[in-house]
Amino acid sequence: MQGRATISDVAAAAGVSVATVSKAVNGRYGVGSETAARVLRIASELGYASSLGASSMRSSRTGVVGVFIAAFEPFSSEVLKGIGVALGDSGNDVLAYSSLTGNEHDGWERRSLSRLGGTLDGAILVAPTVVDLPGTIPLVAIDPHTGPAGLATVDSDGYGGARLAMERLIGLGHRRIGFVSGRHDLRSALLREAGYRSALEEAGIPFDADLVRAGNYELKLSREAANQLLDLPVRPTAIFAANDLSALAVVQVAQSRGLAVPRDLSVVGFDDVPEAARADPPLTTVRQPMQQLGNEAVAMLTALMGQQELRRPHVTLATRLVERHTTAAPAPRRG
Amino acid sequence: MQGRATISDVAAAAGVSVATVSKAVNGRYGVGSETAARVLRIASELGYASSLGASSMRSSRTGVVGVFIAAFEPFSSEVLKGIGVALGDSGNDVLAYSSLTGNEHDGWERRSLSRLGGTLDGAILVAPTVVDLPGTIPLVAIDPHTGPAGLATVDSDGYGGARLAMERLIGLGHRRIGFVSGRHDLRSALLREAGYRSALEEAGIPFDADLVRAGNYELKLSREAANQLLDLPVRPTAIFAANDLSALAVVQVAQSRGLAVPRDLSVVGFDDVPEAARADPPLTTVRQPMQQLGNEAVAMLTALMGQQELRRPHVTLATRLVERHTTAAPAPRRG
DNA sequence: CTGTTAGCGCTTTCAC
DNA sequence: GTGAAAGCGCTAACAG
Secondary structure, three states: OOOOOOHHHHHHHHOOOHHHHHHHHHOOOOOOHHHHHHHHHHHHHHOOOOOHHHHHHHOOOOOEEEEEEOOOOHHHHHHHHHHHHHOOOOOOEEEEEEOOOOOOOOOHHHHHHHHHHHHOOEEEEEOOOOOOOOOOOOEEEEOOOOOOOOOEEEEEOHHHHHHHHHHHHHHHOOOOEEEEEOOOOOHHHHHHHHHHHHHHHHOOOOOOHHHEEEOOOOHHHHHHHHHHHHHOOOOOOEEEEOOHHHHHHHHHHHHHOOOOOOOOOEEEEEEOOHHHHHOOOOOEEEEOOHHHHHHHHHHHHHHHHOOOOOOOOEEEEOOEEEOOOOOOOOOOOOO | OOOOOOHHHHHHHHOOOHHHHHHHHOOOOOOOHHHHHHHHHHHHHHOOOOOHHHHHHHOOOOOEEEEEEOOOOHHHHHHHHHHHHHHOOOOOEEEEEEOOOOOOOOOHHHHHHHHHHHHOOEEEEEOOOOOOOOOOOOEEEEOOOOOOOOOEEEEEOHHHHHHHHHHHHHHOOOOOEEEEEOOOOOHHHHHHHHHHHHHHHHOOOOOOHHHEEEOOOOHHHHHHHHHHHHHOOOOOOEEEEOOHHHHHHHHHHHHHOOOOOOOOOEEEEEEOOHHHHHOOOOOEEEEOOHHHHHHHHHHHHHHHHOOOOOOOOEEEEOOEEEOOOOOOOOOOOOO
């Protein structure tokens, strides 16, 4: 049982050639059923399973689909859950890969695809920002950069979602609403920002560039953005953030400055990651169906892997506002 | 840019041999600095990155650590987050693998390890139930089956946690407390059950076998267990479940039978997965530090990969009770 | 039905 | 400093 058995170990133990073992293990024709049975038994006894790396070098199908993510953060994790259940019965294994390493200009998605592409039957990219990907295997992107029309994509309605958030805030009576923006290399982030502006415009509230600050979906930057916004001579009464991470950062900063949320400042996020519900106070946010994003991506990928044409190569899912406890009417004017 | 570039593509384009490219790319000695620079530039232009499968067949270090999980469910997802951040700076990539396929007697952990073992520098197994694993690479198990003393493990204090839950329930005045058990092939599940019994005993409440039902950490079974418990002639006033999934199932079943939680039935879970906080009503549960489980595992694995001896090959983390809204004093006797 | 052979992409001696 | 060659574990022709 020491050190993984190889195909030759099995062959030797069974007294046959490696070719025969390979055929038996893969259920190919051309092996006596008796021989096959014996080989299988021995393989099982030895705990043999073919090396993914080696076998993928010779044959095309491997039965594993890859998911490439930048990191195991809440958003990707939810997507992964959706992918996992959707793939549950397909007989495919799931391999999620996060490459923190060498994040230079290459882009992790390129590098990862290069390293693993040959090994996979298909892949899903979560929030890729790189445009031209090697076109070896079926690919679908979730929440992508504005990429080539050729790439199948799934995302959710960031524009509409942002409007939902803003309309609520405006309906509550807010007129001075800050915005912490997201990663500008992601279409979804841009759309959320567009929704912010359009809602303002529709309500007849003039756009004020001072009220939008870069958060880039990063904790540090979002905190800075929040501080800048709250340092403004005339403080915003509400802040809409491009994702929950940023929104949570805003809440935290506000609280650390002695401001009560939502009494002194309303905050709305975007995503509805699990962390949003457990925050204190629980975050009002725009929910995007993250697990369903995964489901849809799997459906498309499955079609692609089955050589099918996609009816709809771009799917957009609806978002909705989840009101929790970080929104309220603005406090009566205090100067 | 079509179809991943291989090392020979780079070699051809650079007018050198594949051997030279390999050395240049891997920073080995024996290449002119001028040549190396040119090769590197061309490699980058071609978007070349060495195939993981192929390179792992020849060299030992690959810079990727694996995490093997049964599925992308809430518990594993949290652990993965912890592993991800802990590994962030190590320069290692993370590869999470879930093999739903062929879950026969082999055990997914064996099979997966066999298929990928050669490709990884080390691996973390989440809730493995198989005992003898091939000992090829550094391994650490999180929440393992009672395995050989040789395997490094990290888990949390299931016994103490269960007692916390039970003591609270008993303190609230409950005397008739049901238990939905977990997977009996996991030590943690057994310890939670032991905690249940010991707390009962200590409070002088006689153990009643009718009050414990198998949930196996499965939705379906847990629902059945809940129904059986609630069908009892003398209904329990509280139910402690071995994990949150089961607890949530119990709440759901109770509600569907017209019982109000916590008025008619108190429920306590175990884990504190994100879903527990968002449930309605939010679940009272025993929190185990899932992300920290991941951190600890990484620390141990890193030591192991660095050839170091482990000071403490078995680490157990503390748990604590998180009271939310599924617990209350039992209703006054109504027969 | 079974074994021999070639070669996937890569790294590593070992000559030159 | 550079390249030829061997071989990692495996599968796919092709012989026998």
